[in-house]
Amino acid sequence: MNTSQSDRGGLIAGIDAGGTSTRATLLTTAAECLGYGKSGSGNPTSAGQELAGRSIVDAVAQALAAGGKAIDELDLIVAAVAGHGASGEEGWLLQALRDAGFSGRLVFESDLLALYFSGTAAPDGYAIVSGTGASVIRSEAGRLVGTVDGLGWLLGDRGSGFWIGHRAALAAVEELDGRGAPTALTPAVLEALEIMPSESLGYGRPALLEALIRQIYRGRPVELARLAPLVFAASGDQVARGILTEAGELLAHSFAAAYQGTGPLVVGGSVLAQPGLLIDVFAARVADLDAAVELLPAADGVLGSAVLALRHAGAEVDAAGHARLAESVAAARAR
Amino acid sequence: MNTSQSDRGGLIAGIDAGGTSTRATLLTTAAECLGYGKSGSGNPTSAGQELAGRSIVDAVAQALAAGGKAIDELDLIVAAVAGHGASGEEGWLLQALRDAGFSGRLVFESDLLALYFSGTAAPDGYAIVSGTGASVIRSEAGRLVGTVDGLGWLLGDRGSGFWIGHRAALAAVEELDGRGAPTALTPAVLEALEIMPSESLGYGRPALLEALIRQIYRGRPVELARLAPLVFAASGDQVARGILTEAGELLAHSFAAAYQGTGPLVVGGSVLAQPGLLIDVFAARVADLDAAVELLPAADGVLGSAVLALRHAGAEVDAAGHARLAESVAAARAR
Incomplete structure (x- = not known):
């Protein structure tokens, strides 16, 4: 049985996974940033898949906690990870997220595309x-x-x-x-x-x-x-x-x-x-x-990974929406 | 008590230790090549000191056997080894040679200087x-x-x-x-x-x-x-x-x-x-x-390591001597 988006909380998360740190944003499909989380290295090549998976789960958990939400309310996670654009090897992260209670959809994106959308819509x-x-x-x-x-x-x-x-x-x-x-x-x-x-x-x-x-x-x-x-x-x-x-x-x-x-x-x-x-x-x-x-x-790619997450959720982000999202993410990071 | 050269057999050996193979010549101080031996890698950096030491001992033993001589007849070994010009870290080879019965003097030389003296006097x-x-x-x-x-x-x-x-x-x-x-x-x-x-x-x-x-x-x-x-x-x-x-x-x-x-x-x-x-x-x-x-x-550095060995034994090698030594070494290699 397929679980539709509305069966959970309609929430999405964007991940900017880097070699030094991993950042997650918790978002509504209306492009409001509810929470932000930060953890250690999320690069599976340099840190290893186990540590990278733990870092990403940890950043998501922090963003959820900041927004007062639970992981089963998440419909979609978009993870911008170096070298994982089209490789298809996603099991290492999906399993770690499933173990943490995530039942939604996981999409990988390029870390460089996330950087790109941090700068522009x-x-x-x-x-x-x-x-x-x-x-x-x-x-x-x-x-x-x-x-x-x-x-x-x-x-x-x-x-x-x-x-x-x-x-x-x-x-x-x-x-x-x-x-x-x-x-x-x-x-x-x-x-x-x-x-x-x-x-x-x-x-x-x-x-x-x-x-x-x-x-x-x-x-x-x-x-x-x-x-x-x-x-x-x-x-x-x-x-x-x-x-x-x-x-x-x-x-x-x-x-x-x-x-x-x-x-x-x-x-x-x-x-x-x-x-x-x-x-x-x-x-x-x-x-x-x-x-x-x-x-x-x-x-960094934090804002851009949020943009990519919104796009994968079907929400378009125009220049004005990009500016509002930037403010909302910045406010969540400052909290 | 110092053992003088004449107490042993007055014999010397030149070693050309390379990453692929190690070659030894057994020489008289009159620049006659009595024997030649060849073994595996004698480069302590790439092969490790233990294997390099075994290769060098093995090549010397073969050259001695070819010349019908024993290791206690050797006064001097000159070993041309990459990266061992002036490093002073000679224990790895001296011990291996002592264990094999060598009681003479060991001198390290540059492998590139051995190559040089393979080509000229x-x-x-x-x-x-x-x-x-x-x-x-x-x-x-x-x-x-x-x-x-x-x-x-x-x-x-x-x-x-x-x-x-x-x-x-x-x-x-x-x-x-x-x-x-x-x-x-x-x-x-x-x-x-x-x-x-x-x-x-x-x-x-x-x-x-x-x-x-x-x-x-x-x-x-x-x-x-x-x-x-x-x-x-x-x-x-x-x-x-x-x-x-x-x-x-x-x-x-x-x-x-x-x-x-x-x-x-x-x-x-x-x-x-x-x-x-x-x-x-x-x-x-x-x-x-x-x-x-x-x-x-x-x-290669075979002839040049023989030249260096003779020089360290006090024998000068001029152009005519170099040509004679080249013939003698070539004959020993062909046997």
Whole structure:
């Protein structure tokens, strides 16, 4: 027997599941946000499916509690999760939600589409995110129809935090190797990686360089993203400025590869949120491509996952509705 | 009580310990090669110290058996091992040799210096190797005094087998992503990585691309070096030709960074041993730098580790002696 929407409470939830934290909104189909919840990592790839499932259940439970509602009143949960656009592997989350008492429908969405709808209600447009990784998506009629980059640190993520941190490491290695220009990044990288000064020579090259190389290979490559803030901090340095300029250009290049005209560009992620040279170069290159492209910042995918949840529940969200929903979600987050 | 050289048999051994195999020569101080032995991986970093120690002991035992000698007749062992130039961590090998009955002296040398002396007797000169990794060393008075690159896949190894294989993977990813030129490398990479064709779309990009990306991240990055032969095989392809040309230029650039005049250039490793575009570009760029630089091929470090062993035993090896030793070692290897 099918349980129709009205048999439960007519309530829906939007989930923005990220690698650091997971956020849930509890919504009416009239686009009112009744509650908000926040928990730990909801990324099944980095945190594992069990922990990610627990985080999502926890965030939903908090949003329900904030709104004074029970989980059996929920008709629909829309979960924006990285890498779960069309994979079909949804059992890990559905089972965790069923165990918690959820009997409604679960829909997965792209985390990047959620970011997109955090910035705009326009069905056609683009989102770019540069955090640890970097990618661009294109939305058409509210659906994700194209992705550029997002290929991970080994194959792409050009202009990402990893890319910037990797370049900082290379700049330090090249200066110590005698091939690169002196740069303020070298002492900054050595300090950040806790490399101790040493005068001895190892194997025909400076011991400091040997120690730096060993320390870098001791970690996971993606951890080089931790060095990105050093590049932003050293923005008076010519080498650092070169890295930030190239990162801005690479991100604009990825956007250009996705661009087919029409629609705004929602901009997210820690790298693009940083004011200064990188975002200025990026914005200038985007304007060179098409001065009509509007850049709209978005801090996270919370609002957009709420928009996606409403759309999946059959409620359209126009520009005015988007603005009202933004206020309602912000109020729930502030409570 | 010190045991002098003459108390034992006055014999010495040279070891060329590589990641795939370990080779030992048994020598008299008169530069005669009495025996040769070969065993498995002797690289303590990749194979582990215990296995590497066993391989080296095994290769020495075979060389002794071939020469009809016992281990207590050995005065000196010179082991050319990657990454063990000046590290001082020699206990792992010394103990294994002591357990096998060796009571003489153990000296570590650079594997790249051994490659160098496989190609020449000149005390001043250069060696370049490009296999999975890539580096250049400079020898002065028979000692390693400078290294360029050899920084590993994440920080360098430019023009190496990893570098070439990584570029092949990028070329395939970029063609599938719609950003790169069509190339014969794409079907070759997909076949080599056993990616099955599929028509469905995943997450706004081709399922074939998604499958390729997943397969690449499933392996260790350095395994991309396995794709390098595809680039050599596709040498009629423009993208492949571009990769091989750039690799040759990068290797020449590393040599130029080490170059201080004087001396031959010994050339080793599977990438530079491959006839065709890459080595031709490399040789042309080296000639542009200094037409007087003589390129001397070396297949491995066996002869050079024998030269280093003789030098550490106090025997000088001049050009004529080097030629005689080469014949003697070749004869022992052929037995």
